[in-house]
Amino acid sequence: MSSTKSYFAKPKFRPLQLMAYILLILGSVVMLIPFAWLLRSSLMDNSQIFIFPPQWVPDPFRWSNFSESLTYAPFATYFMNTMTLELFTLSGVLITSSLAAYSFARLRWKGRDTIFGILLTTLMMPYAVTLIPTFILWRELGAINTYFPLTVPAWLGGGAFNIFLLRQFFLSLPKELDEAAYIDGAKPFTILWRIVLPLSKPALIVVAIFTFIDVWNDFLGPLIYLNSDTKFTLALGLASFKGLMTSQWGYLMAASTTVVAPIIALFFVAQRYFIEGISLTGIKG
Structure with a gap:
């Protein structure tokens, strides 16, 4: 019975572990931004690449660039x-x-x-x-x-x-x-x-x-x-x-x-x- 209770017990909340996951996710997002910029720019023309504020989704997609x-x-x-x-x-x-x-x-x-x-x-x-x-x-x-x-x-x-x-x-x-x-x-x-x-x-x-x-x-x-x-x-x-x-x-x-x-x-x-x-x-x- 005790083993069944321990199996269904809720995992303990660990603030430090949660903070570590949040920091890792934020760091990964920062690291992926240059790759996302590279990919979206490869499907745009010059007028779209340097537009401000930045346009993340190409319109239209210029597959001919490749x-x-x-x-x-x-x-x-x-x-x-x-x-x-x-x-x-x-x-x-x-x-x-x-x-x-x-x-x-x-x-x-x-x-x-x-x-x-x-x-x-x-x-x-x-x-x-x-x-x-x-x-x-x-x-x-x-x-x-x-x-x-x-x-x-x-x-x-x-x-x-x-x-x-x-x-x-x-x-x-x-x-x-x-x-x-x-x-x-x-x-x-x-x-x-x-x-x-x-x-x-x-x-x-x-x-x-x-x-x-x-x-x-x-x-x-x-x-x-x-x-x-x-x-x-x-x-x-x-x-x-x-x-x-x-x-x-x-x-x-x-x-x-x-x-x-x-x-x-x-x-x-x-x-x-x-x-x-x-x-x-x-x-x-």
Whole structure:
């Protein structure tokens, strides 16, 4: 009887929790205002965009802004170039960062923790510090105006942050799985491929999401290494398009919406894995 009463009991009113929800809702509304402005402006002409007080619902809807802006500049080429970089970069990051993280987390070798500490210190090094030496290196190798400077580094470890994130997740897996596999005669690579990686899908998805977003939004790298407009990525192509359409705000907003939309869609599709992977990393140091 008491359990039935407790089941139907009204939840306690918690003012602090209610206040927290209100603040979060207000903060989310503030964060969504720029996206709402971007979307409504992409469906308007210049006279509607700058009207005061602001008009939030387009009248009429100018769907032609999307077709005209995307055909005025070769955005299809920019998209294919970006996806090419995504393919090679994602592959390199997932493969090499997994190998490095597995070595730091599950294998024993001399100087492992020291080298891992040195690796983590590179996270504090600003990108601008290595920018000029790296550019000179690729220039001497004759790789300017190619995709090599933008893809090859992904195959050289996958980045310190990705290694750290995967290492923390690998440490949370029971060591008994490795020991049982060793007894059965499995080699370290077999354990990684058949045991560790299948159990680490949430962390791998997080790394993939971070890498995808970084490559998709990367502007500085393509700006430095790419000279030909036929090799431009979406970020660089959108910047050049902005220079051409300085007064056509409807076209600019439509093109920007098209470039931003896949990232937003990716987050909504993969947010469950994203939250799960982030929450499970760091369980064991």
